[in-house]
Amino acid sequence: MGRACCVPQCKSGKKVPSHKFPKSPIRCLEWIKSLNLDHLKSMCADELQKFKVCYMHFREEDYYSPHPHYHRLLMNTAIPSLLVYSNDSTDVKTENNVQQQPLQYFLNEDKQHNKDSQSMVTNTLFLQEQVHKQLSKQQVLLEICDEQQMEIKTEVPEVQQKINEKGTIEKNQLQQLHCEQKDNKKQQENVIYNLEKRLQRIEEQLTIMATPITNGSRRRSNLKHITRAKSLSPTARMLYNTVIKLRRSNNRLKRLIKQEKQKHKMKVLKH
Numbered sequence: 502m503g504r505a506c507c508v509p510q511c512k513s514g515k516k517v518p519s520h521k522f523p524k525s526p527i528r529c530l531e532w533i534k535s536l537n538l539d540h541l542k543s544m545c546a547d548e549l550q551k552f553k554v555c556y557m558h559f560r561e562e563d564y565y566s567p568h569p570h571y572h573r574l575l576m577n578t579a580i581p582s583l584l585v586y587s588n589d590s591t592d593v594k595t596e597n598n599v600q601q602q603p604l605q606y607f608l609n610e611d612k613q614h615n616k617d618s619q620s621m622v623t624n625t626l627f628l629q630e631q632v633h634k635q636l637s638k639q640q641v642l643l644e645i646c647d648e649q650q651m652e653i654k655t656e657v658p659e660v661q662q663k664i665n666e667k668g669t670i671e672k673n674q675l676q677q678l679h680c681e682q683k684d685n686k687k688q689q690e691n692v693i694y695n696l697e698k699r700l701q702r703i704e705e706q707l708t709i710m711a712t713p714i715t716n717g718s719r720r721r722s723n724l725k726h727i728t729r730a731k732s733l734s735p736t737a738r739m740l741y742n743t744v745i746k747l748r749r750s751n752n753r754l755k756r757l758i759k760q761e762k763q764k765h766k767m768k769v770l771k772h
């Protein structure tokens with residue numbers, strides 16, 4: 502057995518079954534943390550090989566038996582976790598050889614068991630408390646989540662309504678723009694139509710001005726076209742027609758007067 506247990510205040514002595522520190526530094530650290538071995542914290546895994554932890558700090562579940570007649574062995578994953586101290590167990594030689602163990606050992610073992618179960622109870626109580634705490638935390642989180650969900654639920658329709666309103670406003674604006682464009686187009690078309698009409702009239706007037714006055718027949722037809730006899734009111738039309746008739750008769754009379762004058766001149770010359 503060699504060295505005594507390295508757990509401070511553990512008085513199990515050198516003769517009880519004990520276990521070397523693991524070779525893995527991570528597992529060494531787990532042992533040190535679990536047993537609060539502050540004085541070994543600064544050592545490396547190789548240095549820790551000199552130290553041992555006695556069986557009292559391991560639970561029953563940390564051991565296994567490869568065969569019913571063999572000594573039980575410590576599991577690879579075992580972590581010593583029991584910080585209980587025996588008062589006087591220096592006489593204990595081996596754990597498994599029950600016949601060689603003094604009666605006091607069994608007393609101690611009973612005490613040990615009691616302490617073990619007590620610590621188990623406190624452990625489970627502690628765990629229960631922690632679980633309760635976690636549960637209450639989760640409940641609080643759930644409540645917060647619920648509140649947030651409610652907020653989101655109330656916000657979503659508002660946002661949707663806003664979007665819809667914006668959509669309708671934009672639609673109306675587009676329609677207005679469309680109407681305005683249509684109106685503009687109509688106005689432009691009207692302006693063009695009016696301009697075309699004016700141009701036509703100007704052209705007609707120009708042709709009238711350009712035609713020689715002697716060409717009476719052509720002028721008359723143009724005049725007729727410009728005054729648009731068809732579009733005049735009935736009385737205006739009548740007046741217009743009488744004016745034309747009077748002009749024609751006037752011209753005829755003028756021609757007759759001319760002819761008579763020439764005949765008269767000829768008669769005077771003959772005589």
Ligand SMILES: [Zn+2]
Nearest residue numbers: 506511513555
């Ligand atoms: Zn010990």
